[in-house]
Amino acid sequence: RKEVEQDPGPFNVPEGATVAFNCTYSNSASQSFFWYRQDCRKEPKLLMSVYSSGNEDGRFTAQLNRASQYISLLIRDSKLSDSATYLCVVTSPSGGSYIPTFGRGTSLIVHP
Amino acid sequence: EAQVTQNPRYLITVTGKKLTVTCSQNMNHEYMSWYRQDPGLGLRQIYYSMNVEVTDKGDVPEGYKVSRKEKRNFPLILESPSPNQTSLYFCASAKGAGMTYEQYFGPGTRLTVT
Numbered sequence: 001r002k003e004v005e006q007d008p009g010p011f012n013v014p015e016g017a018t019v020a021f022n023c024t025y026s027n028s029a030s031q032s033f034f035w036y037r038q039d040c041r042k043e044p045k046l047l048m049s050v051y052s053s054g055n056e057d058g059r060f061t062a063q064l065n066r067a068s069q070y071i072s073l074l075i076r077d078s079k080l081s082d083s084a085t086y087l088c089v090v091t092s093p094s095g096g097s098y099i100p101t102f103g104r105g106t107s108l109i110v111h112p
Numbered sequence: 113e114a115q116v117t118q119n120p121r122y123l124i125t126v127t128g129k130k131l132t133v134t135c136s137q138n139m140n141h142e143y144m145s146w147y148r149q150d151p152g153l154g155l156r157q158i159y160y161s162m163n164v165e166v167t168d169k170g171d172v173p174e175g176y177k178v179s180r181k182e183k184r185n186f187p188l189i190l191e192s193p194s195p196n197q198t199s200l201y202f203c204a205s206a207k208g209a210g211m212t213y214e215q216y217f218g219p220g221t222r223l224t225v226t
Contacts, residue, residue, distance in 0.1 A: 008152075034214070041149075041200060041220070042219070042220070043202055043217035043218060043219055043220055044155070044202070044215075044217050045217070046214045046215070049214075087154070087155070089215075095168075097162060099157075099160070100157075100215065101157075102147075102154055102155040102156075103154060104152070104153065104154030105154055
């Protein structure tokens with residue numbers, strides 16, 4: 001079983017729609033969680049961190065469910081510019097430090 | 113400007129010809145890492161470094177070498193490239209290897225081995 005799993009999509013939604021992605025992780029000792037955004041083979045960039053209490057940044061809401069071992073990303077009022085691949089990152093303890101593991105990404109296409 | 117730079121951005125080479133991809137960061141970050149990204153496989157870590165002279169294998173280290181002689185530089189070395197190393201490579205750095213540190217990525221190096 002892969003450590004971090006995401007539905008690759010693509011999720012094809014109209015402008016203005018609400019869309020949600022999940023990401024499951026297998027290591028119960030995982031400590032921190034992130035969502036990155038990657039545009040068409042460019043470098044990934046941090047979208048938001050995911051806190052235990054959940055967090056919101058404008059149209060984006062991230063949540064963590066430790067009991068079921070998944071994180072989610074909700075995008076409200078989708079814009080054309082939201083079209084990208086969204087990467088889930090889970091950081092787990094390893095040899096005294098913390099190593100990030102990336103999911104394979106979920107592709108989002110927002111159409112007019 | 114805070115950034116991670118990689119060179120070259122594009123490289124076409126032949127099997128067996130040694131090559132080095134450079135990576136440099138100007139943020140005084142302790143943690144640096146190399147990833148390769150292939151269609152359907154996502155980002156896979158090749159090697160990482162917690163600090164100068166400290167390097168460790170990631171998920172796919174075979175066929176690669178790294179060194180960390182200075183804090184700012186983390187070159188990736190392919191001693192004898194093969195076609196299965198054709199990929200998009202990203203270097204990344206972070207303030208540390210702690211739980212909450214954001215990784216900053218370089219622009220990527222697209223490598224083709226024929």
